[in-house]
Amino acid sequence: MKRTTLALLVAGAVIAAGYFAPRYSPPAWADDVQAAVDARRALMKAVGGEMKAIADALDVKSTDTASMQKHAELIQADAARIPTLFPTGSSADDLPGKTHAKPEIWQNFDDFKTIAATLGTEAGKLADAAKSGDTTAVAAQLDQTAHHGCGACHKQFRLPLQ
Numbered sequence: 001m002k003r004t005t006l007a008l009l010v011a012g013a014v015i016a017a018g019y020f021a022p023r024y025s026p027p028a029w030a031d032d033v034q035a036a037v038d039a040r041r042a043l044m045k046a047v048g049g050e051m052k053a054i055a056d057a058l059d060v061k062s063t064d065t066a067s068m069q070k071h072a073e074l075i076q077a078d079a080a081r082i083p084t085l086f087p088t089g090s091s092a093d094d095l096p097g098k099t100h101a102k103p104e105i106w107q108n109f110d111d112f113k114t115i116a117a118t119l120g121t122e123a124g125k126l127a128d129a130a131k132s133g134d135t136t137a138v139a140a141q142l143d144q145t146a147h148h149g150c151g152a153c154h155k156q157f158r159l160p161l162q
Contacts (some may be wrong), residue, residue, distance in 0.1 A: 025052050035089045040085035050075045058139050069130035072123050079120030080110050083113045100159040119149030
């Protein structure tokens, strides 16, 4: 076989291998991770907004417990989504300055999921308290939801805000 023919065959094989090789696109992966970070920030802000709406209603002595119940049900639904918004590679170590998620989340993901589930459970109790119409019970359960749900997760798995 002539050297030029061999060179053409090798060049063709290299081109074909490059053409048929699976494509890895770091920018697409980075976009997916950033999208997850953006989605979880939006979800956490929404949960905080729901908690604040209930607290504000209690502060003004509102008796609109049906509205409080709806806010609590939204928190409960959002709690179930939390673990899905923390893909590997989205910690503060991976994305400095873009997230406050400690790497401990992925080292203890079962604990993280348990706390998210606890938030959902506590929010369900909050919805039940609101359904009862007893604003004293709502206030007490709001504190429990904040402490055992949001607070427990932030204490263990979130870097302090600066």
